[in-house]
Amino acid sequence: MVATRNPGFGILMVDDEAPFLRSLSMALERRAGYNHLYRCEDSREALGIIAREPIGLVLLDLTMPHLSGEELLQQITEEHPDVGVIIISGLNQVETAVRCIRLGAFDYFVKTTEEDRLIEGVRRAVAMQEMRLENQAMRRKFLTDTLERPDVFARIITQDKGMRSVFQYLESVAPSGQPVLVSGESGVGKELIAGALHALSNRPGKLVCVNVAGLDDNVFADTLFGHSRGAFTGADQAREGMVEQAGDGTLFLDEIGDLSLASQVKLLRLLQEGEYYPLGSDKPKRSRARVVVATHHDLEQKQVSGEFRKDLYYRLRIHQVEIPPLRRRQGDIPLLLDHFLAEAGAELDKSKPTVPKELAVLLANYRFPGNVRELRALAYDAMSQHRAGVLSMDSFRRALDQKSLGGELTREPSAPVFSPDRPLPTLQEAADMLVDEAMRRSQGNQSIASSLLGISQPALSKRLKKKAGDGSS
Structure with missing residues (x-):
């Protein structure tokens, strides 16, 4: 090799x-x-x-x-x-x-x-x-808006411009040997991003993935660095760690935000010195792997609170990419749904069903706290219950209850709802504004609009009729 x-x-x-x-x-x-x-x-x-x-x-x-x-x-x-x-x-x-x-x-x-x-x-x-x-490469890519190796990203189903910018950034930093920090909510596909980065880097070694959440310091050290024979009770033979297994490839450490402070010291030494000691050995080994880490935590906030080392944080964020959540990539929802339904159909030996138009509207108004992983689970659940013809929306409706469908307000608590330099609307005017917005988001579907408002469909229908009557009088 x-x-x-x-x-x-x-x-x-x-x-x-x-x-x-x-x-x-x-x-x-x-x-x-x-x-x-x-x-x-x-x-x-x-x-x-x-x-x-x-x-x-x-x-x-x-x-x-x-x-x-x-x-x-x-x-x-x-x-x-x-x-x-x-x-x-x-x-x-x-x-x-x-x-x-x-x-x-x-x-x-x-x-x-x-x-x-x-x-x-x-x-x-x-x-x-x-x-x-890397800056030169990024300038070229953003000016031309091109991808040199779009095939590498084939497994990531998207047409979102934000994701395309992520891909361009990954192409720019791929040749570097410096660490990469991949951040984003749970379920956005951070491991797929790590796999794409490994493929782009053309490193001869393999991609080795380790989820470090819940590992105590000794298990973390043994997992990453391995041990020599006799290092501890039961260590009958030497074992190579994940760093050595990665070789000239990529070491992907998921959930890095959950790493203990003691283990953070060991990781920092690996990144700074490029060497490590297997447990029970006094002879250092050199790491040749590129380190990629991922987290759903805000590491900047964790280092401010003392839960994450500042020196390690700044060492990891030399290259940083944030994967946008699915709710900010609404155009990807129909593409992903179609892909997951086809995938589930092939696994369950069923033909891919016709998807009702209303389903895309329903899903577009859901916040998806579990992101792409949650959408996949919904698609598989619906496909397992599907018999023939048009896909039923019942399983989706059951999963997306009124509270979760409406979602939580995303504005900052201090941000004003209404402009301070304009008079407040009356209660009736505010109610009409809410109804109008719900009907706009639901594309005229009263069933979805009533779910967004947290009222029954007959109650919404009554409000719409009254509003129409007031407008015509």
Whole structure:
């Protein structure tokens, strides 16, 4: 299996000292997980390598024969302005460092004394280059409004513009190795999004999914990191964890908002250092998997309340995507219903029924707290009771009782219902306004409108007749 090249662009190291190039390569691979590396011992060949290879970052020595690092820095910034440059010098010279920064260098480090700072500096530069490339990709996609790989999203049934924007964003961030936070209410399909992101990334490893809700700290560590033989009572043999199983693929951690604070520390170390310790082992292993997490919680609020670590929150939200709830994607409801009815029919060996037009109106006025998962359950339940001809709406009506059909007010508690600079309507006028709105939402269907208003259909019919009589008099 071919290992994933990390980062997506190449890092070119230019130095006339071969031993230093070897030691720097080993440090970058061992401590940062970077293996997309190029070495150059002759500074005159550097520009040719940049032209031929997908170089995004150059680590450049200053003191070299033929072409000095300072001269090469000027040429790189002029001919390849998108390529970042970090200066690595054998001397700690403030004036030289300032001059190099002014010429366009990203940072300046001393060889012999600053390996820790150098590795961290390279990480920062890689993250900034990845962000720049993603922003460029997003601008292209939103300007052209296209998807490069629409086939990847075939399992996600939608025609919603908001979802299309989500797909475009996923295509832009797919090449990155940084974590992705997928947020959204329960049932919106966050695991499908993780699967699409994995497919887009073209990583050679597999997608490994773990629901971390309810896992205590020891079980979480054992699940993710595995254990060595004899790590605890009953550990008769070593077991690899989910991180190792994911390999060069994607590790998807669902319900991350329910993770305990102790487990959050372990996850933070995995993300920051790219390494972990199996239980009972003192030898670290390097993670090659990209981490994708999902939650229905508001992590920003949880970190404010102290339930979620701030450092982990900001580490996870480098790339963030929110999946809109089904009630904000009403155009998708008929598509999803048709898909689920066909799916249920095939499973139950029944022909797909004719769907009454009123059903789409009924469902459009329901808030769907369970989102797509709930709609699927409703479709399967209706299909299991279906006999022939037109699909009955009875099972849907039973499930969508008056309270849930009307739904809860979505406005902020402090938001005014009526404009403060206009006079209040009378009770009769307000009642007429409610009736008119219910009839508009129900597209003239009195049965659905009465459910929205929480009154009986005869009572609504009486109000409509009285309103019509008042209008004609």
